[in-house]
Amino acid sequence: MNFLRIAVILLLFTCFNIIVFGASLAHAHKISVFAWVEGDTIHTQSKFYGGKKIKNARIVIYDETGKQIDEGITDENGESSFPLGVKPPITIVVDAGMGHQGQWTIEKSDAGEPLVVETPANPPPAPSTGGQSVEPSFVSDYASNGCADVCEETLMQFYAVVDEIVDEKLSGMLSRLESGQDKQGPDMTQIFGGIGYIFGLAGVAAYVHSRRQNRNNH
Amino acid sequence: MHISEGVLSAPVLISGAILAAGGTAIGLKQLDYEKIARVGILSSAFFIAALIHVNIGPSSVHLVLNGLIGLMLGWSVFPAILTALVLQALFFQFGGITTLGINTFNLALPPLLCYFMFRKLLWRRKHVGLAAAFLCGFLSVFLSAILVGASLIFTEKNFWETASILVAANFPVMVIDGIITGFCVGFIQKVHPSLLPGYNP
Numbered sequence: 278m279n280f281l282r283i284a285v286i287l288l289l290f291t292c293f294n295i296i297v298f299g300a301s302l303a304h305a306h307k308i309s310v311f312a313w314v315e316g317d318t319i320h321t322q323s324k325f326y327g328g329k330k331i332k333n334a335r336i337v338i339y340d341e342t343g344k345q346i347d348e349g350i351t352d353e354n355g356e357s358s359f360p361l362g363v364k365p366p367i368t369i370v371v372d373a374g375m376g377h378q379g380q381w382t383i384e385k386s387d388a389g390e391p392l393v394v395e396t397p398a399n400p401p402p403a404p405s406t407g408g409q410s411v412e413p414s415f416v417s418d419y420a421s422n423g424c425a426d427v428c429e430e431t432l433m434q435f436y437a438v439v440d441e442i443v444d445e446k447l448s449g450m451l452s453r454l455e456s457g458q459d460k461q462g463p464d465m466t467q468i469f470g471g472i473g474y475i476f477g478l479a480g481v482a483a484y485v486h487s488r489r490q491n492r493n494n495h
Numbered sequence: 496m497h498i499s500e501g502v503l504s505a506p507v508l509i510s511g512a513i514l515a516a517g518g519t520a521i522g523l524k525q526l527d528y529e530k531i532a533r534v535g536i537l538s539s540a541f542f543i544a545a546l547i548h549v550n551i552g553p554s555s556v557h558l559v560l561n562g563l564i565g566l567m568l569g570w571s572v573f574p575a576i577l578t579a580l581v582l583q584a585l586f587f588q589f590g591g592i593t594t595l596g597i598n599t600f601n602l603a604l605p606p607l608l609c610y611f612m613f614r615k616l617l618w619r620r621k622h623v624g625l626a627a628a629f630l631c632g633f634l635s636v637f638l639s640a641i642l643v644g645a646s647l648i649f650t651e652k653n654f655w656e657t658a659s660i661l662v663a664a665n666f667p668v669m670v671i672d673g674i675i676t677g678f679c680v681g682f683i684q685k686v687h688p689s690l691l692p693g694y695n696p
Contacts, residue, residue: 490528
């Protein structure tokens with residue numbers, strides 16, 4: 278049976294590809310959503326394949342257990358923001374309608390752990406640099422002046438400011454990185470690779486067919 | 496037109512897969528030596544057409560060209576579209592592996608119906624033939640949009656709303672597909688008429 282043979286070849290080919298590319302299929306979506314945490318806010322960005330922004334799409338946020346915690350709509354730039362209600366991991370699903378859906382998970386490590394501020398009364402073990410402290414000078418100034426409360430407060434403020442600045446700089450970087458990744462669309466290698474695969478398959482089918490014809494002729 | 500993974504429920508996916516498998520089996524059975532190369536070439540045309548995006552309207556839509564493929568292949572449109580969809584899913588992340596069956600069915604059934612509707616009309620007077628080719632390209636995309644809407648009925652709930660959004664979003668594609676199909680058929684009628692169905696010299 279000729280068609281059975283072709284069907285088997287097609288099936289084997291599909292299975293082979295699923296096995297080979299299996300790992301990447303988990304993230305196989307036509308639309309992409311990208312999310313990051315800035316301070317106590319989640320920012321999301323959604324795009325179609327090729328870079329077109331998805332407007333007015335529904336965004337749903339799920340926690341670790343799959344419980345819905347928030348939902349919203351993307352704006353003109355395909356962006357939306359939510360308060361960070363629960364601790365990561367959080368999954369963000371964008372539903373652009375018409376069967377288009379994509380998701381992104383913010384892992385625990387992406388969000389950063391809340392800072393634990395060490396008070397100078399309980400300083401971190403100094404590295405073996407002859408008992409020299411590596412803390413900023415103003416910290417030791419405060420410590421030597423014996424104003425632990427003021428010190429703690431200042432440190433907290435200091436850390437909060439640093440945190441804010443780093444978040445701000447990182448968010449710009451992240452979104453630039455993301456837009457660069459997504460805009461280029463399909464690759465020439467992929468396109469010609471795909472055409473090559475199809476021609477190859479047609480060749481295999483023709484080969485199987487001609488073998489069968491030869492056998493019938495003998 | 497490509498439904499993503501994780502949108503549809505299992506019963507829809509399974510029935511789509513069964514219907515697509517049936518269509519593919521018939522298509523392969525009717526595939527003779529002459530047709531193999533044609534299926535390969537038209538399958539690659541379909542594979543590439545989806546990369547040509549038409550940025551009109553609210554959504555992101557692309558050429559489909561399934562009408563032309565159906566008109567030239569008949570039942571073999573099923574294996575041609577299935578192969579192209581597998582490669583699109585793997586290379587471009589269009590659609591998905593679990594939705595292969597339902598996507599194949601949604602995109603291959605309308606051109607097959609158009610093939611039976613229009614193959615006789617192609618060889619009437621010249622303008623009738625071109626109009627039939629245009630309608631074949633137009634209706635294939637239109638009916639595919641309706642079928643995608645029907646597949647989403649259990650997820651999106653409101654069928655009419657979803658279907659009308661789909662049809663509206665894909666309207667430019669229907670027109671462009673129709674024109675391309677008309678041009679191709681007109682050209683093939685001149686240079687190699689035996690490629691088209693219903694040709695009697």
